[in-house]
Amino acid sequence: MSFSDDDNINARNISPVQLRNLPIVKDVDTNIPSLKWGGQSTSDHDKEWGNTGIILPEEQDILAGVIEDFQNAFNNQLKFFNNQNEFLLSTPQGQLATSMAAIISDRNRLLAYYVNQVDPSYATGRMQDGIGRIYFIERIKAKATTVTGICRGQKDVLISAGTKVQDGDGNLYEADQNYIIGEDGTVAVNFVCLQKGPINCPAHSLQMYQLIPGWDNVDNPTEGIIGNNVESQAQFEQRRRQSVALNSVNSVDSIMAALLNLKNGNGSSVCEDVYVIDNDSGGGVNKNGVFLKPHSLFVCVSAPDDDWSKQLIAQTIWKKKPPGCDMNGDQIVVIQDQSGLYSTPPKYTICYANAKRIPIRLKITLARPQFLPKNAVDQIKTAIIKAFTGNDGSKKPRIGSEILASSFYAPVQRLGSWISIITLFIGREIASFSLVQMNIDEMPTLNKDDVEVVFNG
Structure with a gap:
């Protein structure tokens, strides 16, 4: 059924059945379905779908469509513009039109947001958690x-x-x-x-x-094991990419994925970071500062050094590694087959390495501003530490990674207009380089005392 101006009916009298039975027409140009009221289609600009995703109409086009709908409904009796073609926002019809346009625009943005949430590269929050569960991984909680x-x-x-x-x-x-x-x-x-x-x-x-x-x-004769904030969007997506091989076996990716998702009794991650590489040649080779035996596997973890953690790590490596390959590392753990297939379970010796924690040093030189905050040095050091540990949501340096000094420019610059960076260097013993390359058995660390802040002038 359809309604015309002569039907003398308003929206309050339309039953749900009548509303469902309203005819659907297609716009001649866009071929997009729309409701037909009294022979008139809505002028609301609809979304488009392209190769890059959803394309939303501009705000001014939405408002123009709403105004056209109003004019059609009131037989062009409403005035939206003055003689100078200025929009009459203060009029009742102006207020209604802009409010409705804003509602449509918000709906469009919400739709675009959720369309993007199905892409792992853009998903955040609950939607990202859902994508993670497809791969049987959970977001790392604060520790x-x-x-x-x-x-x-x-x-x-x-x-x-x-x-x-x-x-x-x-x-x-x-x-x-x-x-x-x-x-x-x-x-x-x-x-x-x-x-x-x-x-x-x-x-x-x-x-x-x-x-x-x-x-x-x-x-405390040694430094503490640094905790972490709730895993950020970027960090979770990085781990998801690394964890796609979680259900596979006999590959370096499956070993890394399993170790990164290894949990202890309270649900916390056992391994802060993992690096896995193999040598498939018949001779020994040096790779990124580590000697690998022929036909061997090298697993390096940043994890606690207690017996419980060692057993968990060794069991995980054994379940995922190819049979018969040699292993490298100074951590030697004897495990027992827990499959339940044997009356006398066989034992295996698993070797891996616990990453050496290597202090990194940074030196940042800035121009002295006219007004320098009292805690300027502490603000700068805190910003750098947050970026280094991933506390600001960025990807933190890992075992065997290349750390660029330039990656710390943006976190410091965001502190305010009083920041003017002249130079920023990084290094091991001395901060005088543009980058630091970690070996595959080294985990970088950074303390506030290892960040030097200098103001010139």
């Missing part, structure tokens, strides 16, 4: 920095769960369980930062925060 503190004091003194210490920057950490000082007057306590994220805890920075009778002092 707190952990550090081992050596507590000294009298024998049998209890360091209870929740006992707090602090680092040099005032960040608080608490013991993850109860510990008792041993006969030698010490106990190694695992302290977890109260704030999740990439909190840096340098060696020898822990100090007591609360007093316990018989507990004398605390010290």
